[in-house]
Amino acid sequence: MTRRLLSVLLLSMPLLAAAACGRPWRVPFEDWRPYSFIDAKGHHTGLEVELLATLARELGCSVEYVQNVPRNRRLPMLATGELDLLVAASLDGPSPEIAWFTRPYRHEEFAAFVRAGAAPVPAPQSLDDVLEAGLHLLAHRGPRIVPLVDQFAARGLLTPFEDYAKGVRLLALGRGDVLVGDHLAVLDAAAAAGVSVVELSLPVRRDVVAYKLSRKRFSEADVVRFNEAILRLDAQGQLQRIRARWLPAGAR
Structure with a gap:
């Protein structure tokens, strides 16, 4: 058999x-x-x-x-x-x-970034803290990184972007306070654009x-x-x- x-x-x-x-x-x-x-x-x-x-x-x-x-x-x-x-x-x-x-x-890992020298005080410990502080979020367009992104949108605190180069430009121009996205993609786009970013020490998503x-x-x-x-x-x-x-x- x-x-x-x-x-x-x-x-x-x-x-x-x-x-x-x-x-x-x-x-x-x-x-x-x-x-x-x-x-x-x-x-x-x-x-x-x-x-x-x-x-x-x-x-x-x-x-x-x-x-x-x-x-x-x-x-x-x-x-x-x-x-x-x-x-x-x-x-x-x-x-x-x-x-x-x-x-x-x-694996993939998402993280949150701010412009160098623009980290909020006190430093947020979660994306809930970012939301409650009324900070504007920049997030990659596509499947939601975390469900909380919808709450930023509902409060008018979300600007989505299609590609990471655009997201980093928006952050550099002050069109958002915090950018969330793929960890390596954000760092690569920031380096290519000559934009200094700082990663916030808060959990976003690892999957x-x-x-x-x-x-x-x-x-x-x-x-x-x-x-x-x-x-x-x-x-x-x-x-x-x-x-x-x-x-x-x-x-x-």
């Missing part, structure tokens, strides 16, 4: 590969340093780019990046099959009816992220193959080596 089941699985592997890799995976691309960007030679690079390329090779697949897809269009396009895969998806995000989630493949797969493109069997490949690559140390090149020790 065991041999028969193994034979069936081995015979079905080419069919599963064909389903997942009949054409390149269509993935939205954005300038999101250090996770994804185009280098001086015109090549796609960054942490997410390297991780996804390694996973695609493990599965015998390839990636086709789709440029200039606004964040508010990504889920609808995933639902219709115009996009196949989203990277860095929070497991508590919406859309279980249109997408599968793989197992987590890395894991997964790949979000379109149900129009992938089956449950494909999700199993994705998960098995992630486990193999982790066991071989390949994903860890990529994370180590791009992330500080505490964020891998």
Whole structure:
């Protein structure tokens, strides 16, 4: 019985590969340093780019990046099959009816920042303190980092931004008091813009992220193959080596 089941699985592997890799995976691309960007030679690079390329090779697949897809269009396009895969998806995000989630493949960390020399006194110990102080929040547009962001919006104390370069510019111009967003993305954007920022010592969010797969493109069997490949690559140390090149020790 065991041999028969193994034979069936081995015979079905080419069919599963064909389903997942009949054409390149269509993935939205954005300038999101250090996770994804185009280098001086015109090549796609960054942490997410390297991780996804390694996973695609493990599965015998390839990636086709789709440029200039606004964040508010990504889920609808995933639902219709115009996009196949989203990277860095929070497991508590919406859309279980249109997408599968793989197992987590890395951690993400969000933090709060102010302009250097503009830290509020007394220093807030939580985002609730920031809200109660009436400070204006700058937050990345997309899935809510924390539910409290909606309360800032309800009080007229929220300005969302589409990309981190814009968020840092808004902070530098005094269009907001506190910026919350991906820890490394904020630091990278601030360094690129020559803006000095200070991280507030308060908790925002630390979580894991997964790949979000379109149900129009992938089956449950494909999700199993994705998960098995992630486990193999982790066991071989390949994903860890990529994370180590791009992330500080505490964020891998």
